[in-house]
Amino acid sequence: MKLCLPVKEDKGINSQVSEHFGSAPYFMIIDTETLEHQTVTNTNSEHSHGMCQPLAVLSAYKFDGIVVGGIGAGALNKLTASNIKVFKTGFSNITETVKAYKENKLEQMSLNATCVGHSTHNCGNH
Secondary structure (H helix, E strand, O other), rough: EEEEEEOOOHHHHHOOEEEOOOOOOOEEEEEEEOOOOOEEEOOOOOOOOOOOOOOHHHOOOOOOOOOOHHHHHHHHHHHHHHOEEEEEEEOOOOOOOHHHHHHOOEEEEOOHHHHHHHEEEOOOOO
């Protein structure tokens, strides 16, 4: 299984998960079995609220799902409309998040848990 995660820095599997999907500086695509990974620069990280274009940045990459610390409703709707499953993590790093995913401990993201703005931290528990 390949997952895509927004990360704060490019430190491989030691990277910290970003609290906000669309404004993360990087995305990491990781194979949950082999831990092989690839870091993608988010060229759309600077955008107005609601104008996130996640699929434009990620369109050239293959993955089976996305795991986020937080995400806006617009981005979540765009991803689910493209049949991409989005999961919520409360873990701060890639290693813990992948472990939780493999143990089926991550819940699928719902609209009632989305962020309301870049300057507002109403994104669940972070």
